[in-house]
Amino acid sequence: MLYAILCYHSEAIVGGWSKAQDDAVMEKLDVVHQKLAAQGRLGPVARLLPTSAATTLRKDSDPPLVLDGPFAETKEQLLGFYIVDCDDLDQALEIARELGRANPGGAYELRPIGVYHSSALPADAGQ
Amino acid sequence: MSELAWIDGALAAARPQAMAALLRYFRDLDTAEEAFQEASLRALRNWPEKGPPRDPAAWLIFVGRNAALDGVRRKARETPLPQEVLISDLEDAEADLVERLDGADYRDDVLRLLFICCHPDLPATQQIALALRIVCGLSVAEIARAFLVGESAMEQRITRAKAKVAKAGAPFEAPGAVERAERLAAVAAMIYLLFNEGYSASGGEAPLRGGLCDEAIRLGRLLLRLFPAEAEIMGLTALMLLQHARAQARFDADGAIILMEDQDRTHWNGRMIAEGLALIDKAIRHRQPGPYQIQAAIAALHARAPRPEDTDWPQIAGLYQALEHHMPSPVVTLNRAVAVAKTQGPQAALELIDPLAERLAAYFHFHGVRGAMLLELGRSAEAREAFDRAIALARTPAEAAHIRQHIDRLQAEAAPS
Numbered sequence: 237m238l239y240a241i242l243c244y245h246s247e248a249i250v251g252g253w254s255k256a257q258d259d260a261v262m263e264k265l266d267v268v269h270q271k272l273a274a275q276g277r278l279g280p281v282a283r284l285l286p287t288s289a290a291t292t293l294r295k296d297s298d299p300p301l302v303l304d305g306p307f308a309e310t311k312e313q314l315l316g317f318y319i320v321d322c323d324d325l326d327q328a329l330e331i332a333r334e335l336g337r338a339n340p341g342g343a344y345e346l347r348p349i350g351v352y353h354s355s356a357l358p359a360d361a362g363q
Numbered sequence: 364m365s366e367l368a369w370i371d372g373a374l375a376a377a378r379p380q381a382m383a384a385l386l387r388y389f390r391d392l393d394t395a396e397e398a399f400q401e402a403s404l405r406a407l408r409n410w411p412e413k414g415p416p417r418d419p420a421a422w423l424i425f426v427g428r429n430a431a432l433d434g435v436r437r438k439a440r441e442t443p444l445p446q447e448v449l450i451s452d453l454e455d456a457e458a459d460l461v462e463r464l465d466g467a468d469y470r471d472d473v474l475r476l477l478f479i480c481c482h483p484d485l486p487a488t489q490q491i492a493l494a495l496r497i498v499c500g501l502s503v504a505e506i507a508r509a510f511l512v513g514e515s516a517m518e519q520r521i522t523r524a525k526a527k528v529a530k531a532g533a534p535f536e537a538p539g540a541v542e543r544a545e546r547l548a549a550v551a552a553m554i555y556l557l558f559n560e561g562y563s564a565s566g567g568e569a570p571l572r573g574g575l576c577d578e579a580i581r582l583g584r585l586l587l588r589l590f591p592a593e594a595e596i597m598g599l600t601a602l603m604l605l606q607h608a609r610a611q612a613r614f615d616a617d618g619a620i621i622l623m624e625d626q627d628r629t630h631w632n633g634r635m636i637a638e639g640l641a642l643i644d645k646a647i648r649h650r651q652p653g654p655y656q657i658q659a660a661i662a663a664l665h666a667r668a669p670r671p672e673d674t675d676w677p678q679i680a681g682l683y684q685a686l687e688h689h690m691p692s693p694v695v696t697l698n699r700a701v702a703v704a705k706t707q708g709p710q711a712a713l714e715l716i717d718p719l720a721e722r723l724a725a726y727f728h729f730h731g732v733r734g735a736m737l738l739e740l741g742r743s744a745e746a747r748e749a750f751d752r753a754i755a756l757a758r759t760p761a762e763a764a765h766i767r768q769h770i771d772r773l774q775a776e777a778a779p780s
Binding site for chain 2: 246248249251252253257285286287288289291302303304305324325326348349350351
């Protein structure tokens, strides 16, 4: 069984860490990451950039509406996510629109990723 | 992370919003500050026992407001009220308060708090010092260190600034759209001043003053969370991130400046660059260009180039031309000339530079750039003259050392071998 572990914290607090504090946390996490990777249990790991860098595509309207800022509604739940490699935001939005045409309703939040580690899982994991 | 460090972080993060709301209640900076300090003290006692509140800012506002009112009443009646009474009915009241503190309230409160710091009667350095003290919550000692002055001098400066602000009277009515835009522009300018105060520090001073850049970026992100659709605030934050991303590569071990084309780009901060690029991408979609966005777009072109020779100089020259249109200034023209030198050669650049001579006679970079162009054209004697003027105008040892390299090279070439 694959599990996603979603990380929540106050952005203002984490964003207020000094570089030394931040590095110390990442170092401790990395010890755990390496252990899990060696066990073949760790999929991709991503650290998102602040919500101030986010853009939201509301796909419950046609054409979809592009809004600045993070996804803010509380009536909807996080159901899944994609990680895509793009040259810029426009390309990311184009991909999101295409996905939205295949599955209208709800919204996509586009958040740039600051740190990314590729998967250590076998290719058939989760099947 | 220890409990105390967590509480410290939460207090710092909640400070702008809590201070802003307390200022609205009390309409006086000193009272608001005292109220926030009292609330922070109570948080240190209360949070380790009862756990962190759901919304630290709301908790601090509520407790701070009551503590300050309590103080006022106590002074009036000379009889202390039991403090526990205040704490016990906190839970219900807190929930109520959280609901009332919706985004719009916070937004104008925080903007007002920042706007008060950029009162036009205050010199730039006082605006920045006041913002660092009031909004960011840095101690007077920390601010004094960052400004390289003594603690008592800084204390005086901040006290004087507060007195001026109090005398001027803060604008407490809810701002209209035009006023809000004006306040945002003034606040953005102050934040960029704060950033530059840190960014212009020389190599040796950078460890002391670089923190100012971090504070400025934090304020930029704070404004963006409150005004997510303001293109110029995106541009400002992007600009600061893209410039600060190069911090580790800008000075050598002796504190001397390393020019961008000689910097080790692997020392640029990839996370800051990614955030800056994402923000400028967002801003450009609004099609409302402004000076911060254009400067950020220029910084973005540098950041996107894996090697100096990959830099898109024609587009940078074009962006400087657009910037001249938005913000006419001989310094901008000088920067355009540097880009033009890369695309059309030093002669074309000199033709742009020379008409600026009168207005930029006392500007270090004017003579430095002019010297470099003359040097490239093989006009050594004139280059030497320009470099001599530049070195006389250098404001930091790092600037002087950089020009000194050129002069030494000229001298070595001139010396008979």
